[in-house]
Amino acid sequence: xxxxxxxxxxxxxxxxxxxxxxxxxxxxxxxxxxxxxxxxxxxxxxxxxxxxxxxxxxxxxxxxxxxxxxxxxxxxxxxxxxxxxxxxxxxxxxxxxxxxxxxxxxxxxxxxxxxxxxxxxxxxxxxxxxxxxxxxxxxxxxxxxxxxxxxxxxxxxxxxxxxxxxxxxxxxxxxxxxxxxxxxxxxxxxxxxxxxxxxxxxxxxxxxxxxxxxxxxxxxxxxxxx
Amino acid sequence: xxxxxxxxxxxxxxxxxxxxxxxxxxxxxxxxxxxxxxxxxxxxxxxxxxxxxxxxxxxxxxxxxxxxxxxxxxxxxxxxxxxxxxxxxxxxxxxxxxxxxxxxxxxxxxxxxxxxxxxxxxxxxxxxxxxxxxxxxxxxxxxxxxxxxxxxxxxxxxxxxxxxxxxxxxxxxxxxxxxxxxxxxxxxxxxxxxxxxxxxxxxxxxxxxxxxxxxxxxxxxxxxxxxxxxxxxxxxxxxxxxxxxxxxxxxxxxxx
Ligand SMILES: Nc1ncnc2c1ncn2[C@@H]1O[C@H](COP(=O)(O)OP(=O)(O)OP(=O)(O)O)[C@@H](O)[C@H]1O
Ligand SMILES: [Mg+2]
Numbered sequence: 215x216x217x218x219x220x221x222x223x224x225x226x227x228x229x230x231x232x233x234x235x236x237x238x239x240x241x242x243x244x245x246x247x248x249x250x251x252x253x254x255x256x257x258x259x260x261x262x263x264x265x266x267x268x269x270x271x272x273x274x275x276x277x278x279x280x281x282x283x284x285x286x287x288x289x290x291x292x293x294x295x296x297x298x299x300x301x302x303x304x305x306x307x308x309x310x311x312x313x314x315x316x317x318x319x320x321x322x323x324x325x326x327x328x329x330x331x332x333x334x335x336x337x338x339x340x341x342x343x344x345x346x347x348x349x350x351x352x353x354x355x356x357x358x359x360x361x362x363x364x365x366x367x368x369x370x371x372x373x374x375x376x377x378x379x380x381x382x383x384x385x386x387x388x389x390x391x392x393x394x395x396x397x398x399x400x401x402x403x404x405x406x407x408x409x410x411x412x413x414x415x416x417x418x419x420x421x422x423x424x425x426x427x428x429x430x431x432x433x434x435x436x437x438x439x440x
Numbered sequence: 441x442x443x444x445x446x447x448x449x450x451x452x453x454x455x456x457x458x459x460x461x462x463x464x465x466x467x468x469x470x471x472x473x474x475x476x477x478x479x480x481x482x483x484x485x486x487x488x489x490x491x492x493x494x495x496x497x498x499x500x501x502x503x504x505x506x507x508x509x510x511x512x513x514x515x516x517x518x519x520x521x522x523x524x525x526x527x528x529x530x531x532x533x534x535x536x537x538x539x540x541x542x543x544x545x546x547x548x549x550x551x552x553x554x555x556x557x558x559x560x561x562x563x564x565x566x567x568x569x570x571x572x573x574x575x576x577x578x579x580x581x582x583x584x585x586x587x588x589x590x591x592x593x594x595x596x597x598x599x600x601x602x603x604x605x606x607x608x609x610x611x612x613x614x615x616x617x618x619x620x621x622x623x624x625x626x627x628x629x630x631x632x633x634x635x636x637x638x639x640x641x642x643x644x645x646x647x648x649x650x651x652x653x654x655x656x657x658x659x660x661x662x663x664x665x666x667x668x669x670x671x672x673x674x675x676x677x678x679x680x681x682x683x684x685x686x687x688x689x690x691x692x693x694x695x696x
Contacts, residue, residue, distance in 0.1 A: 343519065
């Protein structure tokens with residue numbers, strides 16, 4: 215077996231372990247929390263009173279307009295000066311959540327707005343309240359349209375978690391960096407890390423295809439929205 | 441049973457309904473006719489309060505709401521009045537993510553909180569009534585326009601509204617498909633369903649309606665029993681309009 219392959223195989227358990235206990239939870243938790251924040255922000259912008267709209271826009275403006283790495287540094291290294299001390303994982307989780315929240319709120323806002331007005335009216339006409347119409351009629355249709363763009367957000371997020379290495383979270387990329395520090399084989403280790411990220415993204419892409427197929431089961435509803 | 445008094449509706453500076461007062465009796469079918477932009481849809485939508493009148497009174501059965509400057513009408517009251525009505529839209533507006541029968545059940549399970557089996561049973565009866573029982577489990581996207589509209593009628597009837605409002609129920613449909621829908625509406629009329637429908641379809645209006653209201657530029661030009669308004673319109677304006685509709689219908693019916 216060539217040396218490079220041996221090195222890759224030897225490092226694999228360490229990298230996978232880091233992916234399993236840091237990268238995966240960080241990704242999943244910040245995606246779920248981020249979607250909740252994104253939904254709340256989108257609803258505030260679409261339906262909230264003026265001050266809330268302003269708050270929501272300000273939030274999106276800040277988190278879309280500044281680099282993620284800077285946000286992470288501010289939360290982890292900056293906030294302690296203001297008396298807020300967070301462990302690295304929590305800091306990363308907050309940073310990624312707020313970031314996903316900002317990006318996904320724009321997607322969610324667009325897909326909610328894209329459900330035809332007639333669907334609201336149909337829901338109201340059978341007596342639904344705003345909440346019922348939203349939950350039963352609008353969101354399910356919006357969700358379907360949202361799958362491709364939100365999958366993008368999700369896949370970007372998996373890769374972006376590597377930035378957490380910079381604030382001392384021992385996730386997969388940092389594990390690779392540590393192995394490089396002892397083996398002096400950056401090319402091999404970073405290729406291995408890249409392949410592992412590629413594998414994770416590919417799994418997510420495949421899941422996206424299956425989810426879309428599932429949501430498409432009710433046929434080309436685009437025609438019925440005329 | 442339905443009473444609209446002095447309804448005024450504005451969109452910005454555009455006064456779309458001016459001092460409209462009309463009444464519809466229980467078990468009657470009223471057709472709203474008139475040129476495009478005359479305010480037919482808006483008047484219908486003021487009955488179920490998808491549009492809120494700027495002024496006037498809407499009364500359905502015992503429920504009454506008064507609108508006017510400075511009055512705030514509570515959402516609950518709007519809902520209570522709206523729940524006396526069902527509506528059929530020009531482009532059906534079935535919920536695309538629910539099957540035909542689920543569309544019909546939706547108002548029963550979500551709004552009236554009926555248990556699922558009871559709602560399903562009622563939905564099945566209604567689909568039977570509109571001739572769609574065989575397609576109960578079909579997705580709306582797989583149904584023809586006429587089929588979708590019949591399911592939409594069943595959906596609107598499910599919560600047993602006091603009045604069925606139809607906005608151009610046949611105008612998105614080819615003549616044969618429109619006929620299916622006309623037949624269903626006709627049957628409902630014979631069973632005594634109270635209906636108000638905006639339509640350009642003379643076949644529908646003359647077959648199903650007892651009363652006709654001719655609306656132009658937001659005012660009622662003429663109203664009366666269908667036989668009289670269609671057979672012997674009093675106003676020159678109504679006469680010309682009906683002649684145009686006849687003409688359109690005949691040329692549409694002739695093979696090209
Ligand atoms: N949501 C709205 N915002 C602004 N203007 C509106 C709105 N809805 C209707 N209007 C205006 O109100 C007027 C009456 O429209 P309405 O749809 O009630 O007419 P209609 O008699 O149903 O016409 P048609 O036969 O074409 O359906 C039109 O001038 C229309 O432009
Ligand atoms: Mg209209």
